[in-house]
Amino acid sequence: MKNNDANELIIANKEIAFQQQEKENRAAELIIANKELLFQYEEKERRAAELIIANEELLFQNEEKERRAAELIIANKELAYQNEEKEKRAEELIVANRELKKAEDDIRKLNDKLEQKVTERTAQLESVNKELESFSYSVSHDLRAPIRAINGYTRILVEDYADKFDVEGTKVLQSIIHNSKKMGELIDDLLAFSKLGRKEVTVSEINMTNLVETVQQDLIFEEGENVPDFEINQLPNAEGDKSLIKQVWINLISNAVKYSRKKVGTKIEIGAYQNGNIVTYYIKDFGAGFDMKYYDKLFGVFQRLHSQEEFEGTGIGLAIVHKIVQRHSGTVWAESQLGEGSCFYFSLLSATNK
Amino acid sequence: MSYHNVEILFVEDSLDDAALTVRALNKCGFTNKLHHVIDGAEALDFIYCRGNYINRAKNDSPKLILLDLKMPKVNGMQVLETLKADPVHKSIPIVMLTSSNEGPDIERCFALGANSYIVKPVDSDNFFNAIKEIGMYWMILSQPPV
Numbered sequence: 001m002k003n004n005d006a007n008e009l010i011i012a013n014k015e016i017a018f019q020q021q022e023k024e025n026r027a028a029e030l031i032i033a034n035k036e037l038l039f040q041y042e043e044k045e046r047r048a049a050e051l052i053i054a055n056e057e058l059l060f061q062n063e064e065k066e067r068r069a070a071e072l073i074i075a076n077k078e079l080a081y082q083n084e085e086k087e088k089r090a091e092e093l094i095v096a097n098r099e100l101k102k103a104e105d106d107i108r109k110l111n112d113k114l115e116q117k118v119t120e121r122t123a124q125l126e127s128v129n130k131e132l133e134s135f136s137y138s139v140s141h142d143l144r145a146p147i148r149a150i151n152g153y154t155r156i157l158v159e160d161y162a163d164k165f166d167v168e169g170t171k172v173l174q175s176i177i178h179n180s181k182k183m184g185e186l187i188d189d190l191l192a193f194s195k196l197g198r199k200e201v202t203v204s205e206i207n208m209t210n211l212v213e214t215v216q217q218d219l220i221f222e223e224g225e226n227v228p229d230f231e232i233n234q235l236p237n238a239e240g241d242k243s244l245i246k247q248v249w250i251n252l253i254s255n256a257v258k259y260s261r262k263k264v265g266t267k268i269e270i271g272a273y274q275n276g277n278i279v280t281y282y283i284k285d286f287g288a289g290f291d292m293k294y295y296d297k298l299f300g301v302f303q304r305l306h307s308q309e310e311f312e313g314t315g316i317g318l319a320i321v322h323k324i325v326q327r328h329s330g331t332v333w334a335e336s337q338l339g340e341g342s343c344f345y346f347s348l349l350s351a352t353n354k
Numbered sequence: 355m356s357y358h359n360v361e362i363l364f365v366e367d368s369l370d371d372a373a374l375t376v377r378a379l380n381k382c383g384f385t386n387k388l389h390h391v392i393d394g395a396e397a398l399d400f401i402y403c404r405g406n407y408i409n410r411a412k413n414d415s416p417k418l419i420l421l422d423l424k425m426p427k428v429n430g431m432q433v434l435e436t437l438k439a440d441p442v443h444k445s446i447p448i449v450m451l452t453s454s455n456e457g458p459d460i461e462r463c464f465a466l467g468a469n470s471y472i473v474k475p476v477d478s479d480n481f482f483n484a485i486k487e488i489g490m491y492w493m494i495l496s497q498p499p500v
Contacts, residue, residue, distance in 0.1 A: 141424060141453040148453075148476045149370035155478035156377065177478070184476025 133198070140191050144184060151180040182314075186302070189316035193301060196323050201241045203328075205351040208235035208281070211242070212270055215249045219257060228260045228285070233271035236279045237351035244324045245348070251317040252283050252344050258311055259342065260287035279350040286341035298334060321346070361387035361493070363416040365397040365433065366451070367425040371474065375420070375451075378485035384493060389416075394428030397421070398436060401443060415446055418492045423452040423459060431462065438467030447492055 154176045157165070165173065212232055221227050238245070256268045269284040290298070290305040297303040299322035304315040325332040325346045336342035362384065366372040372390055379388060391397050397419070399405040403412050419437070423430040430450060437443045447469040452459065460471050472488065475481045 144453045144474075144476055145368055145371065148474060148478075148481065149368075149374070151476060152370070152374040152478045152481060155482075156374075181477045187476075 129198070132194070136191055136194050140187060143187050147180050147184050147187070151177055151184070154180070186314055189314045190301075193316055193320055193323065196244075196320060196327070199244070201244065201327050203239050203241060205237050206240050206242050206245055208237055208245075208272070211246055212249055212253075215246060215253055219253065221257075226261050226264055226266070228257060228263075229265075229267040231267055231269045233269075235270070235272045235281060236274055238279050238281075238348040239351055240328050240348050241324075244327070248321050248324050248346065251321050252346075255317055255344075256283055256285040256287065256342075258287075258313070259289070259306075260285050261311075263287055274350060277350050277352075278347050280345055280347040282343055282345045284341065284343040289336045289338045289341050291338045292336060295334070299332070359387055359414065360389040361417045362389070362420060363397065363400060363418070364388055364390045364420045365392075365394065365425070365430065366390065366420070366422045367392050368422070371422070371451075374478070374481065375485055378482045379489055381482070382486045382489050384489040393425045394430060394433040397433050398428060401437065415443065417446070417498060419446055419448045420488070421448055421450055423450055423463075431459070431466070434463060434466050434468055445498075447496065449488055449492065 154173050158170065158173050158177070162170070209232070212235060216230055216232065253268070253270075260266045260268060263286060266286045270282070271284075272279055272281045274280075288306065288311070294305050297305065299318045300315075301319040302315040303319075304313060306313075321344075322332055325348075328348055330346055330348045332344070332346040334342055334344045362379075364372065364375065366375065369392075372392075376388065376390065389400070391400055396406075400407045400410070401415070403410045421430045421433055430452075434448055434450070437446065437448065444467065448467075449470040449472060450459075450463050450468045451472050451474055453474055463471055470488075470492075472484060475484055
């Protein structure tokens with residue numbers, strides 16, 4: 001029995017040792033499992049912390065989104081308002097454009113009408129001008145011919161039939177000759193005057209001192225005629241049509257000479273003064289002069305302030321002067337005292353570079 | 355009337371102007387061989403020996419033509435143009451006589467070949483002198499081309 005018991009004990013011991021071993025194994029496994037659990041726990045906590053941060057982040061982002069959404073709603077409203085405004089403006093623009101277009105059409109129509117009127121008026125003026133031209137042609141041609149005949153035939157009577165007339169008859173014939181000649185001169189003067197209005201004014205710089213000296217030197221005096229002294233000052237240059245302004249000087253100077261004829265040892269003074277870009281020329285004589293009472297007639301066509309017996313002339317000279325100066329946009333005037341002399345003035349634009 | 359050896363052909367429609375001109379020429383001794391026609395048509399008939407002048411000798415040209423400008427039918431300008439464009443007759447001196455210096459006539463006449471252009475003076479003294487000078491110059495002083 002003892003053996004058995006011993007065996008049994010050995011076996012039991014072995015069993016216990018095995019169980020012990022088993023227990024130790026389990027304990028080691030538990031330690032490992034515990035470590036594992038600890039790690040997993042720590043892991044979980046880390047994750048939880050991260051989640052909290054992530055949540056906070058999300059919350060912030062949500063808030064941000066809501067703010068943005070609110071802003072977008074406002075912006076949308078604004079846009080919608082602007083769109084409406086734009087549409088309104090577009091409509092207004094369409095209306096305004098339509099009005100503009102209508103105004104343009106009106107202006108175009110008015111312009112067309114004006115242009116048509118200008119064309120019509122120009123045609124009318126041209127035809128009137130042509131009429132005037134052919135009128136003055138007829139006047140000069142058709143009136144001169146019969147006057148020439150009257151003058152010529154009367155001359156034949158005087159020359160070839162002198163013995164048939166007594167003194168009175170011969171006087172009458174001389175009167176016919178004189179008057180028909182006079183009428184010829186009047187017609188020529190009238191034509192010269194009407195030609196002036198049609199002549200083109202060609203403007204250039206005029207050397208006035210030269211021009212006046214030329215005119216003075218070309219004067220022709222009859223024998224025994226009173227020749228006045230000329231005092232010609234230095235004259236500034238002016239802008240004008242040389243041939244026309246020469247005619248002005250011819251008329252003014254020959255007038256001064258004519259009306260000085262009855263005074264011995266008299267003089268004629270020519271000068272000028274400048275005011276800005278206007279130069280005023282004057283010619284002063286100490287001759288017969290005229291009564292300022294009749295000044296308004298002075299520059300009229302065929303107007304005379306002296307009788308034919310006193311001083312001859314047709315009365316066209318100063319009318320021509322007036323017209324020429326007027327065509328240069330200048331002014332002409334005069335001062336006079338009967339028996340003391342006259343002074344005539346005319347103004348022109350001074351030459352630009354002098 | 356003889357149409358031969360005519361030295362001055364005088365073309366003038368106004369009988370008064372014609373009478374005064376002829377008288378002036380007469381007084382200066384230029385009338386012996388003058389022939390007066392009353393318009394441009396007759397002047398051309400004379401030069402070209404047509405119509406009333408069919409029997410005139412063709413090679414017998416006047417030495418001078420005094421030509422009025424304004425005339426019925428064929429006017430002076432047309433006569434001038436015809437003759438100056440004709441090589442046979444263009445050397446005949448033509449003096450234009452006119453009543454006025456109005457209009458574009460002067461330039462046109464010289465462009466067509468007129469030899470002179472005279473405005474008839476109204477005053478008979480001046481008229482007489484003008485006609486006398488024309489006669490003196492063209493019939494005596496001026497040398498003909500042949």
